[in-house]
Amino acid sequence: MPDGIVPSTLTPPPAIMTECSQPALWKNISDRKVADRKALLDQWPDWHLQEVTPESIKDISKIPISHLTAREYEIVHLDATGLVEAIRDRRYTSIEVLWAFCHVATIAQDLTNCLTEVFFGEGLKRAAELDKHLEETGEVVGPLHGLPISIKDHIMVKGHDTATGYIAWAYKTVASKDAVAVDILKKAGAVLYVKTANPQTLLALETNNNIYGRTSNPFNRSLTPGGSSGGESALIALHGSPMGIGTDIGGSIRIPAAHCGLYGLKGSVARMPHAGLMGSHDGMDAIIGALGPIATSARDLALFCRVMLQYQPWLIEPPLIEIPWKQEVVDGQGIPKRLSIAILWDDGVVKPHPPVLDALKRTKDALIRAGHEVIVWESVDHQESWDLLVRLPDKTLFSRWRRRVPNGGNPFTVAEIFKINLAREAFRAKITAHWNATEARTSTGRQVDAVLSPVAPTLAPPHDSTSWWGYTSYWNLMDFPGAVFPVDRFYAQDYRPLDISSDIKLPSQARNDTEKIILDQWDPAIYDNAPVCLQLVGRRLNEEKVLGMMQVVESAIGSARSGF
Amino acid sequence: MPDGIVPSTLTPPPAIMTECSQPALWKNISDRKVADRKALLDQWPDWHLQEVTPESIKDISKIPISHLTAREYEIVHLDATGLVEAIRDRRYTSIEVLWAFCHVATIAQDLTNCLTEVFFGEGLKRAAELDKHLEETGEVVGPLHGLPISIKDHIMVKGHDTATGYIAWAYKTVASKDAVAVDILKKAGAVLYVKTANPQTLLALETNNNIYGRTSNPFNRSLTPGGSSGGESALIALHGSPMGIGTDIGGSIRIPAAHCGLYGLKGSVARMPHAGLMGSHDGMDAIIGALGPIATSARDLALFCRVMLQYQPWLIEPPLIEIPWKQEVVDGQGIPKRLSIAILWDDGVVKPHPPVLDALKRTKDALIRAGHEVIVWESVDHQESWDLLVRLPDKTLFSRWRRRVPNGGNPFTVAEIFKINLAREAFRAKITAHWNATEARTSTGRQVDAVLSPVAPTLAPPHDSTSWWGYTSYWNLMDFPGAVFPVDRFYAQDYRPLDISSDIKLPSQARNDTEKIILDQWDPAIYDNAPVCLQLVGRRLNEEKVLGMMQVVESAIGSARSGF
Structure with missing residues (x-):
């Protein structure tokens, strides 16, 4: 069970500047965040494409995977459930799995502008630890041992900024705790390595913000990948992540999943953990969002929910409803033969x-x-x-x-x-x-x-x-x-x-x-x-x-x- | 399953007069309500005590039952579970069961002022129908076949006033629909015959209102029976009802149960049906009350909940949480041997x-x-x-x-x-x-x-x-x-x-x-x-x-x- 995490959102975020009185400063902050991201990606220069892809090429969906080794290609085409099995069975190490996804994510960023915070190094270190643990004990640390997972920007990941597309929050919202969902992912053995773009305010079905600009749809860059979890959908559609977590208060998981040909689940409010999201609407009871998965298979949506509830998040996040996950229903129990x-x-x-x-x-x-x-x-x-x-x-x-x-x-x-x-x-x-x-x-x-x-x-x-x-x-x-x-x-x-x-x-x-x-x-x-x-x-x-x-x-x- | 009842509280109740500019009118309304109640009780004059009980007698808890026949005495000392079994097994008819409780309720009213709306006639008619049904078909209509149940005043019962202790609502709040819980009780075969007093505003742990005045504790009339479900606790403690429904937003089920030596359950919000209550706080999300039972045995609390959820109220009352009743847990499954x-x-x-x-x-x-x-x-x-x-x-x-x-x-x-x-x-x-x-x-x-x-x-x-x-x-x-x-x-x-x-x-x-x-x-x-x-x-x-x-x-x- 996760230890007593008090929802981190209780500390109010810095005020949002609705009117910017200092445009120069504004631009400076954006430039700095973009430069930081580039510097981090440039630590692995081999992962970048060596040639520039002209803007006129609209469908870039096959480009990242065309630069992979056969083994990398195989890895990034597995779904999360398949990856977890493969790592558990030692067909792949956690390190090589993450390596393949980092490789694709770098190209995905170059082509669609889908990333925000990049921490490949931290992820690779964790993957190495997990490999060592599995080798030494013969046991996985949890049901997601070694699985790379991407995280939407406004969800808190300890030690990383939660700017959420707001210039005013940049560098001021380094999370001191993980969101409850992130904490569970880590306990379950998932490996975190990137955060992904969302639009400023989150209340948009496209993805564009003043820090990083616009994210594009990998299948046709003239189109939006959807939003607000549009960094996720662009990245996952390109095989730069096997699964990501988004949030949905009006369509923000479902729209990006749909626009990028993926699977997404918006559950009922308070079924999945929700504490530890940065946003400007804390305390608002009247309409509440839901956190949920975006993935490449139907079974991965269930995997995510099953793992979340296995850790009994209702014991630490009071608004959650204690209904344990009923995998047998997903598997057909009680579902009429003739729908x-x-x-x-x-x-x-x-x-x-x-x-x-x-x-x-x-x-x-x-x-x-x-x-x-x-x-x-x-x-x-x-x-x-x-x-x-x-x-x-x-x-x-x-x-x-x-x-x-x-x-x-x-x-x-x-x-x-x-x-x-x-x-x-x-x-x-x-x-x-x-x-x-x-x-x-x-x-x-x-x-x-x-x-x-x-x-x-x-x-x-x-x-x-x-x-x-x-x-x-x-x-x-x-x-x-x-x-x-x-x-x-x-x-x-x-x-x-x-x-x-x-x-x-x-x-x-x-x-x-x-x-x-x-x-x-x-x-x-x-x-x-x-x-x-x-x-x-x-x-x-x-x-x-x-x-x-x-x-x-x-x-x-x-x-x-x-x-x- | 109950048919589609839209919560009746969506029609705003008449405005509450916080300051009464017309004291004469105010008194008239109270007098009329009190007279109405008396006239209804007087239709069964034999049930009243023939002698006046002096105010100086504080413990009146044994008086009502001392006027019963041996068979009536036996009936009113059964709990709800026992009564349902006895009626199903035809040891008692629904009619004679209700008769006994009406008899006690009449005396309970005389001694503690616990009733508001009285509809013995309607209840006896329904009891007769139920007896006929059981005799003709050999089947009960539902799990509460023939069980008399009392209802707190602010819970809507079709055809009866829901004045809730407010002068301004008297005669203006005759319910056009049953509250969801009442609808389920009726479908389950329960027999309704009285509504019981609550304090004006409901936000009090005693029971006193401008229509009917104060309700007293049967064990010591100098004391309060508690509130806001104090009419229920006084009536049930005197064996004038085997079970009643109250509501609790700060103690309003538990306090009256405690002050009258009864069992009461305040469940979590949205576990039991809640639509169809008259109150002045509809739309208030920040803190919400819970409807629940007051009874004379522990097993009756479970009986009430089990029956409520058996009718799947979440299919008609959207805020309710779909968690079917787990009687096996009440019966010990999963409860540690050593608590x-x-x-x-x-x-x-x-x-x-x-x-x-x-x-x-x-x-x-x-x-x-x-x-x-x-x-x-x-x-x-x-x-x-x-x-x-x-x-x-x-x-x-x-x-x-x-x-x-x-x-x-x-x-x-x-x-x-x-x-x-x-x-x-x-x-x-x-x-x-x-x-x-x-x-x-x-x-x-x-x-x-x-x-x-x-x-x-x-x-x-x-x-x-x-x-x-x-x-x-x-x-x-x-x-x-x-x-x-x-x-x-x-x-x-x-x-x-x-x-x-x-x-x-x-x-x-x-x-x-x-x-x-x-x-x-x-x-x-x-x-x-x-x-x-x-x-x-x-x-x-x-x-x-x-x-x-x-x-x-x-x-x-x-x-x-x-x-x-």
């Missing part, structure tokens, strides 16, 4: 782009072929959920929408907060009743087991063009777990949308300004080579069931672990 | 009166004799926890303490609320670490399994003299489950405190004004005939373990179900 799945084709606010609808159509057909039942999820109150969500946190964080929210962005009074909390509860009760009511529409008389939904209305969009969070944030407001999984890749050439007219009737005209912007953005050429992912949503605190059902869905579409 | 229990002798703010210390001493000795381990619980921050607790809710509710709290009782801003929430989390982390650290002091190296604590520093105190909530409210702030159980009765004559000098060193002088008031209040004669109860506290969401351990403690002290 009833409701498909959310359209949320009533922004109709998804054709490749997203195609993915739903293909998955639907595959599910029906495999004997499952599929019905339509009637979307309810997506715009309303968004309007409510942006009122829940301290609105100073939502400066982008300040003019769009009531009260002109001024702080609410306590009475107003109570009212908004009541509206949140009314929303949850309404959608819960809506879900319960599906029992009238299934052939079994059972409520639907899951909702299959887009992750976003578009594939990874061009930088700075993300306009609608509703397909993810809706489930944050519900506090329902959502898992993202890859189903396809989009190629613009000769693209023809599937005919879904017999599946669902969708409007041909934009219903609002947001939808107009997104519909106008549709042009196959823009999204060329972007990954296509979907989201499976289950009921609150049923993370295991969601992962178990995801495997059933994957097996139906035959895409399980095919990778791309 | 390690820490005793909280003194909270550092108010030293308990001698009879409370005696009870701790006797229980300690019994535990050690039975082979368990007992260590001292070092109390931490009880005053601080109280100072924090009174800042969490909307402070307009805490008008009594308005001058004692910071900000002069004015509403906090959102930023202040965030800060207070952080302080709450820091408190929880600190006390959690303190609990974890007990592993260094037990012989097993295990953390203590439970804390054995007073429920209050005094036995049931004289009306209007309750001064310190710290022994109960502390565990609300921690969100740890606390179960109350009877251990003794206090008799003033020839009383001599036990010598505890070898168990614990306690200060002889008052450490603060509150303690001075309470120490000065000590006079055996005042508390004559008051019940003595203790509280067993476990870790968050471990309700089953607390109830399982309580049975072990009871068996050690040999008091299990001895009654008094």
Whole structure:
């Protein structure tokens, strides 16, 4: 059990400068952080690419792995579960595993700007210790012995900065303790070696900040890798990390996972450890994020959760709910042989782009072929959920929408907060009743087991063009777990949308300004080579069931672990 | 599964008149409510006592049962579990069971003023239906078939007023729906027949309101039955109900249970259904109450919880945590044969009166004799926890303490609320670490399994003299489950405190004004005939373990179900 860690966030972080009165100083700090990172990477000059990759080359997804030895290539193509097994069986040493990932991470940084703090040396030292331990005792130190794991910047790692993209926090937020999740990872034997980029404020579905600038999508550098855990998704998609931890309060795990063709899980609040995150919204009860894994396989999502809960984090982090991990449910126990799945084709606010609808159509057909039942999820109150969500946190964080929210962005009074909390509860009760009511529409008389939904209305969009969070944030407001999984890749050439007219009737005209912007953005050429992912949503605190059902869905579409 | 009930509290209740500008009107409403209640009770004139009991008779605890037939007497002395079995086995009909409890409840009202809404007719009709169903089908409708249950006034029962002691709500809060817990009780076959008194605002540990006036303790009418669920405790102690539901945000189940010699359980927030309570603090996330049972046996507390969760209330009430009831834990699974229990002798703010210390001493000795381990619980921050607790809710509710709290009782801003929430989390982390650290002091190296604590520093105190909530409210702030159980009765004559000098060193002088008031209040004669109860506290969401351990403690002290 982790020893008594008091959440480190209780010490308030330095004030954020919302207006910078000293632009010169501002630029200096950014330059220094970038130079520090370069210096650390340059300690291993052989890992850098020797030639510059022209900006015009958009798909750089195969470049890092093309510079590996055969053995390195083999290593970085294993998932976390496979790596842990291989190290335990002494097929690889921890050192050589980390070496391969550091090699790729260096190139990944050069190509996508995905890293923040770099501590390869510390990681290699730890890996050497672990190898020695295994050799001497014949025992692993824990269930993640030797596994490299990357950490999103705002999660505290002892001895490293937690600048989180804020200039004002740079060099001032060196963590004196590990976040609870990081502490568990270390106890379990994981090896830490990098932290990854997130956008300033964290409340963005792209990744850009004043310290390091923008992170790009490895499959098409004109596109965003998503956010706020976008450093993670870019790095993992390039095989620069087998697994990373992100956080999700409106889509920040699921969107980057989807935009980079990965697996991601946003669990219910308080299921996974959450203490030790740097952020500007501590003490905010009304809406809380969830920490979770981004990985390259479905089974790795379960591995992460299983390990986290094995260490009984609820004994040291009071808000956590004591529900031990039920791996047997992930493995199928209690999951109906014939699933009833409701498909959310359209949320009533922004109709998804054709490749997203195609993915739903293909998955639907595959599910029906495999004997499952599929019905339509009637979307309810997506715009309303968004309007409510942006009122829940301290609105100073939502400066982008300040003019769009009531009260002109001024702080609410306590009475107003109570009212908004009541509206949140009314929303949850309404959608819960809506879900319960599906029992009238299934052939079994059972409520639907899951909702299959887009992750976003578009594939990874061009930088700075993300306009609608509703397909993810809706489930944050519900506090329902959502898992993202890859189903396809989009190629613009000769693209023809599937005919879904017999599946669902969708409007041909934009219903609002947001939808107009997104519909106008549709042009196959823009999204060329972007990954296509979907989201499976289950009921609150049923993370295991969601992962178990995801495997059933994957097996139906035959895409399980095919990778791309 | 209950059908989709949206929490009824979402419709804001009528405004509360904090200052009454129309005293005449105010009195009229009270008179009308009291007259209504009388008229309903007078429909069964035979149930009233034929003679008036003089005010000077303080112990009226045996009066109601002394007027029963032998069969009625037998019925009202069964606990809820026994009654359910007896009705299922057709040893009694539902009708005759309810009849007996209505008879006692009528006298209980006359003697202690514990009832608010009375609907014997509705209950008898339902009991008749249940009897018919059982006779015709041979089946019970549910696990509580025919069991009479009383309901605290602020919990909504369809068709009945939810005035909650507020004049302004009288006749205006007739519930259009049942609270979720009430809905489940009805589905399970329980029979409702009365609602019981609570104090205005609910935030009091006594029971007095402007509609009905004060409720008295059946064992000594100069004393309070406790509050806010004081109508329940007075009624159940007199055998006017086998089980009732109360709510607890600072002690409101545990204090009345303790002051009336009963069993009570305050579980962790969101374990039991909570939607459909009338109150003035809806939307308040910072501190939330818990609904739970008050009963005459330990096993009845588990019965209530088991039935509630059997109906999967989390499927309709979104905030609830999906943890099915683990009866096997209540029955001993996973509970160590040798318990390690820490005793909280003194909270550092108010030293308990001698009879409370005696009870701790006797229980300690019994535990050690039975082979368990007992260590001292070092109390931490009880005053601080109280100072924090009174800042969490909307402070307009805490008008009594308005001058004692910071900000002069004015509403906090959102930023202040965030800060207070952080302080709450820091408190929880600190006390959690303190609990974890007990592993260094037990012989097993295990953390203590439970804390054995007073429920209050005094036995049931004289009306209007309750001064310190710290022994109960502390565990609300921690969100740890606390179960109350009877251990003794206090008799003033020839009383001599036990010598505890070898168990614990306690200060002889008052450490603060509150303690001075309470120490000065000590006079055996005042508390004559008051019940003595203790509280067993476990870790968050471990309700089953607390109830399982309580049975072990009871068996050690040999008091299990001895009654008094």
